[in-house]
Structure formats: structure tokens, C-alpha cells
Amino acid sequence: MDAVGVLEDGFSRIKELVHGVVEGMSEDELAARIEDGANSIAWLVWHLTRIQDDHVADVAGREQIWVSGGWADKFELPFDLYDTGYGHGPAQVAAVTADARKLRGYYDAVHRETVSYVRGLSPEDLDKVVDTSWDPPVTLSVRLVSVMSDDLQHAGQAAYARGILLRR
Template identity: 45%
Template sequence: MFKSILIDGLSRTQQTFHGVLAGISADDANWQPTPSSNSITWQAWHAAREIDMQIAGLAGTSDVWTSQGWVDRFALDLPRDAHGYGQTPEEVARVVVADTALLTGYYDAVVAAANQYISSLTEQSLAEVIDRAWDPPVTRAVRIVSIIDDAAQHAGQAAYLKGLLAALGDCGDDDDEDSSVL
């Protein structure tokens, strides 16, 4: 039961990003409100990278970014292992795409890998303490909840940016169909 809740939580971030990216141009997705702000593109890429890296670390596998060639498809002007943590505004501005389908494709691949990993876990492995540096110590289940929470925050920030674009009249999606993500 708990595994299905984790999978559901992860799918909600995926659905939010799909809704945010639906009907907007790459230019809109790449837009930054200020030079030191994150774009929708950065939010989606970073959320997927953090899920990818942390799940790969938990599973003891390679991340989807490199193992499935997403690093080459994105061809970012950044180190191949970049993930968004601690990036300068100049580095953030280099996270751009020509097609938003690249973002949803990578996010979908990451969620599929995460769901496969979560499905393989037992109650015992979910309860296993994996980080004693915290008080209380962090279990595998708590770490996955933390991953989902971080992704949900980035999804909310991306939805806010889409709403801001619409309010400024710059968003290519004038349709209220996706207003649930705003």
C-alpha cells in the first residue's frame, strides 16, 4: 500500500509538469523573470535530475541522464554531471531547450525508473535506515518522500511561472484548459 502512495506522489509531480509544459513554447519555458531567477525549463530539468540522481543512488544504478543518453540529447553548456544544486545564475541561464518535449520525455523516463525501483522494495527495505546523520535517522521511505516533496515544490514553482507568463500576456497558452496547474 505504501509503495502505491509513493508512486502516486511521484506521478502527481509528473502530471503537474506535463500540465505546465502543455501548450507553451520553448521560448516561454526558457523565460526567466529576472537574470537570477529560474525558468520553467530549469525547474523541470532540475526536478527530474534530483529524482534521477537520488533514486539511482538508492538503487545502486546509473542515472537515466547518462545511461539513456539524455545528457547528449539536452547538450547543455554545462558539465555532464550538472544537476542544478549550487548553480550560478549564468549556469541556470544555460539550461535551455528548443522543444519542451525533451523535458517531458526525460521526466517520464525518470519517473518510470523511479516507479520500477519503488515497486521492487519490500516493507523491510522501506523501513531501512539509510542516513544516520539526521535526528531521527532517515529511512529509505522518508528519503523517497523527501524526493517527492522537493519535486512537488519545483512543479509548483513552474506552475507559478506559467501563471506569471499568462498574466503578463506572454504565454502562448491562452487556453484556460490547464488552469488547474496555475
Template identity: 60%
Template sequence: MSASTDLLVDAFGRIHEVVEEVVDGLDSEELGARPDGRANSIAWLVWHLTRVQDDHIAGVAGTEQIWTADKWHEAFGLPFPAEDIGYGHSRKDVAKVRGLGAELLTDYHAAVHEGTVRYLSTLAVKDLGRVVDRSWSPPVTLGVRLISVVADDLQHAGQAAYVRGLLGR
């Protein structure tokens, strides 16, 4: 590993810490609570951010997603196709992510986090410049994709923390 990949490991570790803190001690009803009845729930936010990380890391690593490889899609039992990561979900879709326990959410996230760290440990600085998506202009490099996942996940983790704060009011 290099200093750059060490920083990425640290960034993904921070996401993992927030996820663990946000769901700790909450029951499935609290995890599924939606401020104003329409906002995203903690369960949906944690599921979605973990699905994005799993999908995007598997994509750049050229591996199967942990979601399907380890049968997490079956354990969650959500009414979505296995490839669904929550992007573009409607309010009705968000409402379908319910009845999930903290342990299920954190165990899946931990598995994805471990897979992410394992993948990052294989990288050298030169790998971060590799183009991984030519459908954008300019094309997206591995480094940019990884930072994009970190940014997206941190935003959703922060949203989940905010929702948790509202639960305590």
C-alpha cells in the same frame, strides 16, 4: 507492492502530471523565460526536479542514472558536468538552461518517472526503514529519502506552474 509504496507511486505520479501540464504547449522561449530576468525558468525547474529524482532514485536503487545511461545529458547538451543536478546553481547557471523544448523535458521526465515506478514496485514496507545515508543525524532511511524527493519535486513543480501563470499575464 504495499499500501505505502502505492502511495509513493501516486505521489510521484502527481509530480509527473504537473510537469506534463506545465510545459504543455510552450515553446523554448517561454520555457526559458525568467520572471524579472533573474528567477528560475520553467525549463530549469523541470530539468532540476527531474535530475534530483533521477539522481536520488538511482542512488537508493544502486543503479546508473537514466540521465547518463540513456544519454540524456548528450541530448540536452547543457554546459554542466554529467553529474550536475542543479543544486546550488547561480543565476548565471540557471541562464545556461535554455533552448530546450517541451518534448525533450517531458520525455526525460517520463523516462525518470517510469524508472521510479519500476523501482518502487520492487519495494516492501520493511524496505522503507533501511538506512540509506548515515551522514545525517539521525541517519536517513529509504522512506524519508523518498518523501524528501517527493517534497522537493512538488515544490519545484509548483514553482514552474507559478511561472507559467505569470507568462499568461
């Protein structure tokens, strides 16, 4: 399998995790937190989707699905339009409520765009520098793997929270 195929496979695994985490959960369960100050499943899934949307839109040179797909209007969150959840405290986490269908819908829209973008890449594209504010500068492959890593960590946290909530 080539590098583009590996990236596509990685992003598909995130989709499977996201679907598995939200499947069968009520909006109240998705918004519940396993303890004060913890992130809810809804926030974790929304945030990982926002990060993927933000970062892939940036390297692809397109508008975020959050905006172009009308998802900001559908979620009606009290945040800046381009807020991704980075640095959110307990009050902002609590503000993210959504049912499983909405969380899945937004994630699936971002996933489709991500996979479409990745499928159009060549091995040479992956070596292009996309961010010079780091030392060493960040290549496209490093940025995409970073997004996958972040998303997988948050999806794992959401799965862990689900397990705890369903055992209560």
C-alpha cells in the same frame, strides 16, 4: 493503500504537474524568467528531474537515466555530467534551454524508472537506512518522500511562473 502505493501515487502526481506545466509552451517561454535572477520553467523542470534521477538512482544502486539514457548528450548542457542544478546561479539557470518534448521525455524516462523501483519495494525495504551522514540517519522512505517534496515544490514554482508568463 499501502506505503508503496502511496509513494507511486505521489510520484504520478508530479508527472501530471510536469506535463501540465510544459504543455503548449515554446522553448523561449520555457527559458523565460519572470524577473532577473528567477529560475526558468525549463530549469525548474530539468532540476527536479535531475534530483529525482540522482537520488532514486543512488538508492536503487543503478546509473542515472541522465547518463544511461543519453539525456546528457541530448540536452548538451555546459555542466559536469552529474550536475543536478543544486546551487546554480543566474548564468547556469540561463544555460538550461529545452523544448517541452525534451523536458517531458527526460522526466517520463526518470518517472518510469522511479515507479518501477518503487513497485519492487516491500514495507521492510522502506525502513532501511540509506544515508548515515544525517542525524538521525535517513531511511529509504524518508529519502523518497524528500524527493517528492522537493519535486512538488519545484513543479509548483514552475506552474506559478507559467501563470505569470501566460498573463503577460
